[in-house]
Amino acid sequence: MWNFPLFPDQASSHASSIDALYFFEWAVAIFFSIVIGIAVVVLAVRYRSGSKVDRTNPPTHSQFMEAIWIAIPFVIGMVMFAWGAILFYDMYDPPGDALEVSVVGKQWMWYIQHAQGRAEINELHIPVGQAVKLTMTSQDVIHSFFVPAFRVKQDVLPGRYTSLWFQPTKPGRYHLFCAEYCGTNHSVMGGWVEVMEPAAYERWLTEGGSGPSMAEEGARLFLQHHCAGCHRDSVTVKAPRLEGVYGRPVPIQNGKDVSFVTADVAYIRDSILRPKSQVVAGYEPIMPSFEGQISETDLLKIIAYIKSLSGKEAVR
Amino acid sequence: MHEPESHEGAPGVTAPGPESDPGHDHIHPAPGWFLTRYIFASDHKVIGIQFLFSGLIFFLVGGMLAMALRWQLAWPWKPMPILSRLLWAEPSLGYQMPPEFYNKLFTMHATIMIFFVIIPLLTGGFGNFLIPLMIGARDMAFPKLNMLSYWFMPPAMVLITYSFFVEGGSAEAGWTSYPPLAFARWATPGSLNGQTLWLLSLLFAGISSILGSINYITTIVMLRAPGMKLFRMPMTVWAMFITAILQAFALPVLTSALIMQTLDRVAGTNFFSPVGLTVANAPPVVGGGGPILYQHLFWFYSHPAVYVMILPAMGMVSDIIATFSRKPLFGYKPMVCAIAGIAGLGFIVWGHHMFQSGMNPALGATFMMSTMLIALPSAIKVFNWLGTMWGGRIQFTAAMLNAVGFVSMFIIGGLSGIFMAASPVDIHIHDTYFIVGHIHYVLFGGSTFAIFAAIHYWFPKIFGRMMNERLGMIHFFLTFIFFNGTFYLMHIVGMHGHPRRIADPTVYSYLQGAGVIGMNQFMTVNAFLLGFTQLIFVFNFLYSLAAGPKASENPWHANTLEWTTSSPPAHYNFERIPVVLHAPYEYSVPGVDEDFLPQTKPFPGGQRLEPAHS
Numbered sequence: 001m002w003n004f005p006l007f008p009d010q011a012s013s014h015a016s017s018i019d020a021l022y023f024f025e026w027a028v029a030i031f032f033s034i035v036i037g038i039a040v041v042v043l044a045v046r047y048r049s050g051s052k053v054d055r056t057n058p059p060t061h062s063q064f065m066e067a068i069w070i071a072i073p074f075v076i077g078m079v080m081f082a083w084g085a086i087l088f089y090d091m092y093d094p095p096g097d098a099l100e101v102s103v104v105g106k107q108w109m110w111y112i113q114h115a116q117g118r119a120e121i122n123e124l125h126i127p128v129g130q131a132v133k134l135t136m137t138s139q140d141v142i143h144s145f146f147v148p149a150f151r152v153k154q155d156v157l158p159g160r161y162t163s164l165w166f167q168p169t170k171p172g173r174y175h176l177f178c179a180e181y182c183g184t185n186h187s188v189m190g191g192w193v194e195v196m197e198p199a200a201y202e203r204w205l206t207e208g209g210s211g212p213s214m215a216e217e218g219a220r221l222f223l224q225h226h227c228a229g230c231h232r233d234s235v236t237v238k239a240p241r242l243e244g245v246y247g248r249p250v251p252i253q254n255g256k257d258v259s260f261v262t263a264d265v266a267y268i269r270d271s272i273l274r275p276k277s278q279v280v281a282g283y284e285p286i287m288p289s290f291e292g293q294i295s296e297t298d299l300l301k302i303i304a305y306i307k308s309l310s311g312k313e314a315v316r
Numbered sequence: 317m318h319e320p321e322s323h324e325g326a327p328g329v330t331a332p333g334p335e336s337d338p339g340h341d342h343i344h345p346a347p348g349w350f351l352t353r354y355i356f357a358s359d360h361k362v363i364g365i366q367f368l369f370s371g372l373i374f375f376l377v378g379g380m381l382a383m384a385l386r387w388q389l390a391w392p393w394k395p396m397p398i399l400s401r402l403l404w405a406e407p408s409l410g411y412q413m414p415p416e417f418y419n420k421l422f423t424m425h426a427t428i429m430i431f432f433v434i435i436p437l438l439t440g441g442f443g444n445f446l447i448p449l450m451i452g453a454r455d456m457a458f459p460k461l462n463m464l465s466y467w468f469m470p471p472a473m474v475l476i477t478y479s480f481f482v483e484g485g486s487a488e489a490g491w492t493s494y495p496p497l498a499f500a501r502w503a504t505p506g507s508l509n510g511q512t513l514w515l516l517s518l519l520f521a522g523i524s525s526i527l528g529s530i531n532y533i534t535t536i537v538m539l540r541a542p543g544m545k546l547f548r549m550p551m552t553v554w555a556m557f558i559t560a561i562l563q564a565f566a567l568p569v570l571t572s573a574l575i576m577q578t579l580d581r582v583a584g585t586n587f588f589s590p591v592g593l594t595v596a597n598a599p600p601v602v603g604g605g606g607p608i609l610y611q612h613l614f615w616f617y618s619h620p621a622v623y624v625m626i627l628p629a630m631g632m633v634s635d636i637i638a639t640f641s642r643k644p645l646f647g648y649k650p651m652v653c654a655i656a657g658i659a660g661l662g663f664i665v666w667g668h669h670m671f672q673s674g675m676n677p678a679l680g681a682t683f684m685m686s687t688m689l690i691a692l693p694s695a696i697k698v699f700n701w702l703g704t705m706w707g708g709r710i711q712f713t714a715a716m717l718n719a720v721g722f723v724s725m726f727i728i729g730g731l732s733g734i735f736m737a738a739s740p741v742d743i744h745i746h747d748t749y750f751i752v753g754h755i756h757y758v759l760f761g762g763s764t765f766a767i768f769a770a771i772h773y774w775f776p777k778i779f780g781r782m783m784n785e786r787l788g789m790i791h792f793f794l795t796f797i798f799f800n801g802t803f804y805l806m807h808i809v810g811m812h813g814h815p816r817r818i819a820d821p822t823v824y825s826y827l828q829g830a831g832v833i834g835m836n837q838f839m840t841v842n843a844f845l846l847g848f849t850q851l852i853f854v855f856n857f858l859y860s861l862a863a864g865p866k867a868s869e870n871p872w873h874a875n876t877l878e879w880t881t882s883s884p885p886a887h888y889n890f891e892r893i894p895v896v897l898h899a900p901y902e903y904s905v906p907g908v909d910e911d912f913l914p915q916t917k918p919f920p921g922g923q924r925l926e927p928a929h930s
Contacts, residue, residue, distance in 0.1 A: 007812070008811075008813050018740045022744075025734055025738060029732065033727055033731055036724075039702050040723060040724050043702060043710075044720060047641070047710050049642075055707050055709065057707075060645075061648070061649075065699070072695070077688035077689065077734075080737070081681075081685055081737075084737075088677050088684070088739045089677050091743070140503065140594065140596065142494055142496070144747060146813075151743070151744040152744075153743050155673045157590075159592075160590065175825075181489075181494075182497060184419065185415060190823075190824060292592045
């Protein structure tokens with residue numbers, strides 16, 4: 001029982017800075033627990049009813065003392081706030097060159113697919129030293145992607161994308177949990193994150209032959225679901241071209257006004273499932289909804305395909 | 317502290333307070349019929365006792381659920397004494413607890429402890445019994461409404477108990493009941509029928525609390541005895557008052573969330589279901605709602621609910637510590653402001669339960685700031701309790717021991733709360749055993765020790781008999797030891813990454829090698845000892861109820877008004893409405909023969925004592 005490593009591995013770039021804040025809080029908590037705990041015992045023993053101690057003029061109030069014990073927690077609290085806020089922002093914005101991986105959670109497994117096409121279940125292989133950004137969604141209930149060694153956790157919600165990024169710093173195998181209670185077999189919904197040397201990761205990606213990448217599969221689905229009929233060269237239907245759209249502002253007709261939204265994964269997803277909610281200015285709302293017809297995993301592939309068009313320009 | 321009376325006219329019994337109504341001094345006769353006297357009673361004392369008994373009975377139920385939980389965590393899938401033979405003797409189960417049963421256990425343990433034990437005991441039981449007595453009123457402002465507020469509880473209790481026996485069993489979506497798990501009928505067995513009963517049951521319990529809180533607010537504002545100024549009210553009354561305001565504003569939000577979820581389940585609405593959602597191969601729903609919306613609504617109530625469960629405890633502990641330290645409460649007015657501050661901040665911190673839900677960091681940082689600020693009023697409370705003991709003449713009765721236990725455990729529960737305030741750390745420990753440890757330090761180490769303290773302290777007034785002090789002390793020390801043995805290690809396994817709400821921690825090699833199994837077994841042994849220790853309390857309670865020595869009017873030599881009337885008080889509480897002359901904490905006042913000075917007793921020198929302005 002006592003071989004307990006008090007602490008999970010530190011295996012991501014966030015881990016040590018979060019642990020520093022954690023240890024600071026731990027020090028504050030221990031310090032005050034001990035000080036107050038000793039005070040309770042000392043006061044209780046010293047002023048027990050039988051003891052003969054000087055009780056003349058016991059204090060009943062003191063503005064000065066109240067001020068002190070407001071000021072001390074205030075200062076400590078604000079230090080923690082500033083420290084925590086800086087880290088929190090840091091953990092929110094992924095670097096631009098992050099490796100993109102898609103994650104779909106369902107009762108009770110993780111389906112993970114790399115941009116290059118290789119898919120895996122309950123395992124995530126990533127190269128060490130490389131920032132990784134997960135785009136995640138759930139097929140049913142809420143799950144939560146939790147890797148203690150990376151000190152990261154992000155809820156995975158049905159009907160929307162959440163993202164999470166981290167930069168592994170140490171090769172190894174780390175446990176992956178579902179942290180949000182998700183039903184009967186919640187306790188066995190987990191897996192492993194395998195952090196590999198970059199070369200080994202490259203080999204792993206192409207193991208068993210190089211299949212189509214997510215974008216290539218997406219291109220196939222783009223045809224299969226007849227998206228291409230309108231969104232490529234169509235003579236009969238007027239639909240916005242998708243080349244170069246990803247990541248750019250899109251004009252949206254909003255009654256008489258036009259507003260702009262950024263064409264991110266969430267917008268593209270909504271445009272496929274609820275095409276009438278945000279229609280590009282200058283187009284009729286004629287696209288049918290694909291709600292219930294495309295699985296979450298296919299949706300991510302189609303989005304990967306549209307993303308892959310971002311470098312290209314529409315040929316008119 | 318002693319301000320000479322100079323500008324308010326002559327001191328003495330005749331000086332009426334601002335809200336006195338000397339004409340209103342008539343006494344209603346006590347109802348003679350058994351049914352209206354003890355069952356459908358409108359007497360606040362009887363209603364308080366009804367809440368007390370039903371709360372304590374459910375406390376035993378909730379405790380047994382917890383022991384079954386702990387068994388599974390320490391020895392997963394091993395046959396459990398009694399339950400295995402009763403429930404899982406079928407060959408297909410082989411005496412093993414099924415995982416969905418474990419999920420029901422933690423769901424129902426939390427639901428029962430929060431909604432059927434702590435809130436009803438604190439606000440329903442002690443709030444009802446003490447408020448009119450402590451402010452010098454004959455009853456609540458709306459006695460019939462009070463009766464109704466209790467009688468909304470039995471349907472809730474029946475529904476929650478019945479839900480264990482329907483197809484699919486009781487709810488198992490966690491006490492938080494996040495959709496879609498909670499509303500999708502096939503998501504879990506418990507979502508089949510149990511969840512609907514859970515929702516209805518909580519609606520009843522919530523309405524009971526809303527009715528109660530309206531009554532408390534009105535009573536405290538309108539029915540204070542002559543001379544009972546706001547700043548002469550005991551801390552218990554202040555705490556109940558502010559708690560009632562919290563409930564009155566927060567509960568309607570929970571009620572609406574519960575109704576929306578009920579409609580999602582039974583009427584096909586889509587408040588919380590996203591577009592095209594399909595769970596467990598059920599046909600997709602139309603959708604258009606947001607699961608996160610429910611989390612916001614739920615925590616908008618449930619964070620204040622944590623304060624609903626701790627503020628009355630703080631108030632009662634303040635009174636008990638002052639009484640047994642034979643000293644005025646240190647910094648009375650800052651203590652009142654601190655309670656108000658905690659309540660006010662309590663409304664703007666709910667987002668810290670959702671840092672990992674994908675919240676924008678600007679919003680997250682705001683919640684982080686407001687959560688950090690909770691430390692300030694909490695620090696005032698803790699240091700002022702210490703200040704009260706400082707220079708006192710402390711009598712270690714069972715009630716005082718439990719109150720001091722409350723202070724010590726609340727410190728740990730409070731300090732472990734700062735880990736949740738700082739979002740980067742919270743993201744790591746969210747949904748791990750760290751949270752479980754924290755909440756139990758607040759709700760068991762805090763609220764429950766305060767409930768034990770309050771029962772020992774007010775038992776003579778409620779039932780007219782004394783509890784056994786020696787048994788009370790043994791119960792306290794054993795509870796204190798086993799409580800810490802059960803819950804402290806949770807922080808450590810939590811930090812290590814042990815998720816909460818998992819039926820089997822041993823499936824992960826990560827948790828296997830690391831001593832977690834040993835710690836889980838250690839915690840379980842302590843939890844069982846903690847459970848059995850409560851039998852001492854049960855025995856003491858029942859034995860004292862039947863055969864304890866008769867209590868005098870004021871056995872603890874306390875100052876507040878409930879001790880100026882008989883034990884137990886007559887139906888009408890006070891023969892004459894008392895006139896309050898000074899603040900409630902005038903202990904060991906120089907110039908007074910005894911070391912206490914009841915609020916109704918004039919100070920010999922003709923001074924009127926007010927709490928100090930600090």
